[in-house]
Amino acid sequence: MVDKICVVCNESVYATICALCLTDRTEAWLEGKKLSMTREFRQQVRLFLDSLKKRSTMRCSMCRTETIATCHMCYLENIGGWLARKDKGLAVDFVKGFNTGLISNSFKEEIYA
Ligand SMILES: [Zn+2]
Ligand SMILES: [Zn+2]
Numbered sequence: 001m002v003d004k005i006c007v008v009c010n011e012s013v014y015a016t017i018c019a020l021c022l023t024d025r026t027e028a029w030l031e032g033k034k035l036s037m038t039r040e041f042r043q044q045v046r047l048f049l050d051s052l053k054k055r056s057t058m059r060c061s062m063c064r065t066e067t068i069a070t071c072h073m074c075y076l077e078n079i080g081g082w083l084a085r086k087d088k089g090l091a092v093d094f095v096k097g098f099n100t101g102l103i104s105n106s107f108k109e110e111i112y113a
């Protein structure tokens with residue numbers, strides 16, 4: 001398997017899940033928290049994606065779309081940073097949720113498979 005390189009940090013991407021699939025999961029989490037900010041959230045993801053240079057692509061293991069290669073850390077940093085500007089506690093929850101698999105169980109399976 002050829003290593004995919006994240007276009008943001010140049011590290012290998014171990015779990016090839018696209019930003020949009022991560023976003024679906026995060027939205028489910030936001031809704032679980034009864035927060036009505038999914039619209040703003042989508043906008044932020046859009047900005048993040050637009051800021052990327054299409055140097056490297058990967059096929060998402062969830063939706064099978066050929067997409068710009070990004071790792072979940074850069075996604076976390078960007079989206080978590082945006083959340084932190086709105087609500088610090090929420091941002092901490094977000095990162096925790098990500099790391100404990102609340103948001104993405106299959107994501108973890110990808111990493112440790
Ligand atoms: Zn990265
Ligand atoms: Zn996807």
